[in-house]
Amino acid sequence: MSADLLSVSGLTKRFSRGGKAFAALDGVDFAIAPGETLALVGPSGSGKSTVARCILRLVEPDAGKIRFEGQDLLDLRGAALRSMRARLQMVFQDPLAAFNPRATVARLINDPLRIHDVARRAERPAAIASLLERVGLSPDLATRHVHEISGGQRQRVAIARAIATKPRLIVLDEAVSALDVSVRADVLKLLKALQDEDGLAYLFITHDLGVVRAVADRVAVMDAGRIVEQGAPSQIIGAPSSATARALVAAAPRLLGSETV
Numbered sequence: 001m002s003a004d005l006l007s008v009s010g011l012t013k014r015f016s017r018g019g020k021a022f023a024a025l026d027g028v029d030f031a032i033a034p035g036e037t038l039a040l041v042g043p044s045g046s047g048k049s050t051v052a053r054c055i056l057r058l059v060e061p062d063a064g065k066i067r068f069e070g071q072d073l074l075d076l077r078g079a080a081l082r083s084m085r086a087r088l089q090m091v092f093q094d095p096l097a098a099f100n101p102r103a104t105v106a107r108l109i110n111d112p113l114r115i116h117d118v119a120r121r122a123e124r125p126a127a128i129a130s131l132l133e134r135v136g137l138s139p140d141l142a143t144r145h146v147h148e149i150s151g152g153q154r155q156r157v158a159i160a161r162a163i164a165t166k167p168r169l170i171v172l173d174e175a176v177s178a179l180d181v182s183v184r185a186d187v188l189k190l191l192k193a194l195q196d197e198d199g200l201a202y203l204f205i206t207h208d209l210g211v212v213r214a215v216a217d218r219v220a221v222m223d224a225g226r227i228v229e230q231g232a233p234s235q236i237i238g239a240p241s242s243a244t245a246r247a248l249v250a251a252a253p254r255l256l257g258s259e260t261v
Contacts, residue, residue, distance in 0.1 A: 004031040004067075005201050006055070006169055011064035013050055013225075024050045025061065026225040032169065035195065037202040039212040039233070041248060042222030048205045051222075052171045055203070056090050057081065069168070086116040089162040093174040095154040099146060105132070105157050106142035112164045131160040136190060152183035156190065163194060169201045176211060188214055209237055209252045221245045 011028040014021050025047050032038045040048050053059040055066055057073060066073040068088060076084055089112075092098040099108055109128045113119045119127045129139035135156040146154060155175065162170050172191070176184045192215065194200060204215055212219055212233055219236040221229040223244040229236065240246045 003033060005034045007031040007067045009065045011054060011061050013054060013061045023225045028227055030220050030227060032201050032203060035199045035201055036217045037204055037215050039204045039206060039216035039219045040222060041206060041212060041219060042244060046222040047225040048222055049173055052173045052205055055171060086165040087167050088169050089165060089167040090171045091158050091162050091175045093178055095158040096146060101147040103146055105144055108157060109161050109164055112161055116165045118165055131164055135160045152179055155179065155187055171203045173205045177208060209248055213237060
């Protein structure tokens with residue numbers, strides 16, 4: 001049996017644009033071990049977000065296999081799919097766009113507790129307060145609406161919502177790219193602390209090689225729907241072998257000033 005938490009093989013997805021079909025994903029293969037962070041990097045339009053949406057079953061691939069905890073995710077339906085989603089969560093780039101901006105913080109965190117039956121109704125206020133504290137926020141924030149709080153606070157709320165179901169893997173799709181540098185560094189430190197405490201694995205989708213150096217155990221480089229290079233961050237940043245990775249490094253000349261955790 002494979003020791004991988006997540007394995008993706010032959011993942012293929014085609015879309016139509018202007019009446020013509022194109023391959024958003026063209027035979028993507030990678031794996032993530034328990035507790036590991038894999039950074040998926042590449043230029044805009046390379047297919048990174050499509051990979052994330054296929055893994056979460058927000059988009060159905062045309063071909064390929066996605067195995068999580070030994071199960072074929074593409075075969076799951078109904079209750080089995082809902083159960084899987086408790087263990088496989090996602091944090092988006094912009095929580096204000098991903099969630100109802102008029103909802104309260106408590107409502108957003110309560111939803112996964114209720115849907116996945118993580119806590120009884122009477123226990124949920126205490127669970128929400130505990131989750132807010134875990135992500136460095138005051139429980140008093142629970143009564144605020146999402147649109148009333150800062151971008152950094154919103155992303156911490158999104159992380160609290162993601163960890164509410166005690167997942168094993170979190171997919172982070174450009175989750176820190178919209179944050180100011182100092183706020184970004186603090187959120188990266190939070191993610192690392194949660195990973196150490198809970199044994200979380202991350203699929204960290206980003207275009208920022210400074211973030212990659214700060215968080216990743218391994219890096220997979222995408223271009224035109226394919227993985228063109230995989231390796232350790234030091235290898236990808238220090239001695240890239242693909243033209244795509246070389247272009248990413250050239251576009252990020254100030255790596256020495258990047259975030260550290």
